[in-house]
Amino acid sequence: MPELxxxxxxxxxxxxxxAVASMFGAFAFFVxxxxxxxxxxxxxxxxxxxxxxxxxxxxxxxxxxxxxAYTLVDGNYVSSGKPFNDAYRYVDWLLTVPLLLVExxxxxxxxxxxxxxxxxxxxxxxxxxxxxxxxxxxxxxxGTRHLWGTLSSIPxxxxxxxLWTQLGEATANSxxxxxxxxxxxxWVLLMTWGFYPIAYLIGTFGGAESASAAVGVQVAYxxxxxxxxxxxxxxxxxxxxxxxxxxxxxxxx
Amino acid sequence: MPELxxxxxxxxxxxxxxAVASMFGAFAFFVxxxxxxxxxxxxxxxxxxxxxxxxxxxxxxxxxxxxxAYTLVDGNYVSSGKPFNDAYRYVDWLLTVPLLLVExxxxxxxxxxxxxxxxxxxxxxxxxxxxxxxxxxxxxxxGTRHLWGTLSSIPxxxxxxxLWTQLGEATANSxxxxxxxxxxxxWVLLMTWGFYPIAYLIGTFGGAESASAAVGVQVAYxxxxxxxxxxxxxxxxxxxxxxxxxxxxxxxx
Numbered sequence: 001m002p003e004l005x006x007x008x009x010x011x012x013x014x015x016x017x018x019a020v021a022s023m024f025g026a027f028a029f030f031v032x033x034x035x036x037x038x039x040x041x042x043x044x045x046x047x048x049x050x051x052x053x054x055x056x057x058x059x060x061x062x063x064x065x066x067x068x069a070y071t072l073v074d075g076n077y078v079s080s081g082k083p084f085n086d087a088y089r090y091v092d093w094l095l096t097v098p099l100l101l102v103e104x105x106x107x108x109x110x111x112x113x114x115x116x117x118x119x120x121x122x123x124x125x126x127x128x129x130x131x132x133x134x135x136x137x138x139x140x141x142x143g144t145r146h147l148w149g150t151l152s153s154i155p156x157x158x159x160x161x162x163l164w165t166q167l168g169e170a171t172a173n174s175x176x177x178x179x180x181x182x183x184x185x186x187w188v189l190l191m192t193w194g195f196y197p198i199a200y201l202i203g204t205f206g207g208a209e210s211a212s213a214a215v216g217v218q219v220a221y222x223x224x225x226x227x228x229x230x231x232x233x234x235x236x237x238x239x240x241x242x243x244x245x246x247x248x249x250x251x252x253x
Numbered sequence: 254m255p256e257l258x259x260x261x262x263x264x265x266x267x268x269x270x271x272a273v274a275s276m277f278g279a280f281a282f283f284v285x286x287x288x289x290x291x292x293x294x295x296x297x298x299x300x301x302x303x304x305x306x307x308x309x310x311x312x313x314x315x316x317x318x319x320x321x322a323y324t325l326v327d328g329n330y331v332s333s334g335k336p337f338n339d340a341y342r343y344v345d346w347l348l349t350v351p352l353l354l355v356e357x358x359x360x361x362x363x364x365x366x367x368x369x370x371x372x373x374x375x376x377x378x379x380x381x382x383x384x385x386x387x388x389x390x391x392x393x394x395x396g397t398r399h400l401w402g403t404l405s406s407i408p409x410x411x412x413x414x415x416l417w418t419q420l421g422e423a424t425a426n427s428x429x430x431x432x433x434x435x436x437x438x439x440w441v442l443l444m445t446w447g448f449y450p451i452a453y454l455i456g457t458f459g460g461a462e463s464a465s466a467a468v469g470v471q472v473a474y475x476x477x478x479x480x481x482x483x484x485x486x487x488x489x490x491x492x493x494x495x496x497x498x499x500x501x502x503x504x505x506x
Binding site for chain 2: 024
C-alpha cells in the first residue's frame with residue numbers, strides 16, 4: 001500500500017463510511033417501500049433491498065480492512081503490514097450484479113417467455129465480466145491491468161447494449177410519466193455503469209503504486225456503487241410507484 | 254485535540270450515547286408508526302425512519318472515534334494521537350438534511366406540480382450549506398471558521414425562509430388541530446435549525462484549541478441533531494395522525 005497523507009486517507013475512509021450509511025439507509029427504505037406500491041411491483045423492491053444489504057455488509061468490511069491496512073506515523077498514513085482486501089468488492093459484485101439485472105428485468109415486465117432466457121445470458125456475461133476484471137485489479141503491473149480490463153469490457157459492453165435496447169423497447173407502451181422515468185433510468189444506467197471502467201482505469205494512472213491512484217480507485221468505486229445500487233433502486237421505486245398510481249394499485253390501507 | 258477533564262470528556266461521551274439511543278429508539282418508532290396512520294401519510298414516516306437510522310449509525314461511529322481519540326492519563330483525558338473524525342457529522346448531514354426536506358415537503362402535500370421543483374431548489378441549497386460549512390469546521394483558525402460559516406449561512410437562511418413561508422401557507426386550509434400542529438412545527442423547525450449555527454460558533458469561543466469550545470460543539474450538535482431529527486419526526490407523526498383522523502383514514506385492522 002502506498003503512503004498517504006492525512007487528507008487522502010480520510011477521504012477514502014469517509015467515502016467508505018458514506019457508502020455504508022447509504023447502503024443500510026437504502027436497505028431500510030426498500031424494505032418499507034414495499035408497502036407504498038402495488039403488490040405486483042413489490043418483487044423488484046425485494047431484490048433492491050438484497051442488493052444494498054449485501055453491499056452494506058461489504059462496505060462495512062472494506063472500511064475495517066482499510067483501517068487495519070494503515071497506521072498513522074508522524075501525520076502520514078503508512079502501510080501497517082496488513083494487506084488491504086480488494087476481493088470484498090469482487091465478491092460483492094458476484095452477488096449484487098446478477099441481482100441488479102434481475103431487478104431491472106423484473107421492472108421491465110418482459111412477459112413469461114422472454115424473462116428467463118434474457119436473464120440467463122445477462123448473468124453469464126456479468127460473471128465473465130467480474131471474473132475477467134479481478135486478475136487485473138489485484139495486479140500492480142499496468143500492462144496486466146490493461147489486458148484484463150479490456151477482456152472484461154467485452155461482456156460489459158454486451159450487457160449495456162442489451163439493457164439499453166430493452167429499456168428503449170419497454171418505454172414504447174407506457175404512460176408519459178413512466179416513459180420519462182424509463183428514459184432517465186436508461187441514462188442513469190449508462191452513466192453509473194460507465195463509472196466502473198473509469199474507476200478501474202484510475203488504478204493505472206501514475207503507476208499502480210501511486211497514492212492518488214489508490215485513493216482515486218476507492219473513491220470512484222464507492223460513488224459508482226452508491227449510484228448503481230442505492231440511487232438506482234430509488235429510480236426503480238419511482239417507476240413502480242408511477243405504474244401503481246397509473247393502474248390504481250396503490251395501497252389504501 | 255485539547256486536554257479534557259474527566260467531567261468534560263464524559264459529558265461529550267454520554268451525550269453521544271444519548272444521541273445513539275434516541276436515534277435508534279426513534280427508528281423503531283417511525284417504522285412501527287406507519288401502521289398507526291393512514292396509508293397516504295406513511296411515506297413521511299418512512300423518510301423519518303431513514304433519517305434517524307442514518308444518524309444513529311453516524312453517532313455510533315462518532316462515539317467510537319471520540320473514545321479512540323483520547324487516553325486517560327492521571328485522571329485527565331489527553332489526545333491518544335488518533336484524530337477525532339469531524340467528517341462523520343458532515344457526511345451524515347449530506348444524507349439526512351435532503352431527507353428531512355423530503356419529509357417536510359411530503360407532509361405539506363403541495364400537489365403534483367410544486368413538489369419536485371421546490372425540493373430540487375431546497376436540496377441544492379442544503380448541499381451548498383453543508384459543503385461550505387465543512388472547510389470552516391475542520392479549521393483551527395477562528396477567521397477561517399467565521400468566513401466559511403458566514404458563506405454557509407446564506408443557503409441556510411434561504412432554506413429556512415422558504416420552509417417558513419410554505420409552512421405558513423399549508424396551515425391555511427387545515428382543521429384547527431392540524432393548524433396548531435403546523436404552527437408548532439414551524440417554530441420547532443426554526444429553533445432546532447437555529448441551534449446549528451450556534452453550535453458552529455461555539456467552536457470559535459476561547460480559541461479553537463480550547464477544551465470548553467471542543468466540548469460545547471459536540472454537546473450542542475448532539476442536542477440539535479436529536480431535536481431536528483427524532484423530535485421533529487414525532488411532530489410530523491402527530492400531524493399525520495391528526496390528518497388521518499380528520500379524513501377518516503386511520504387503520505382499523
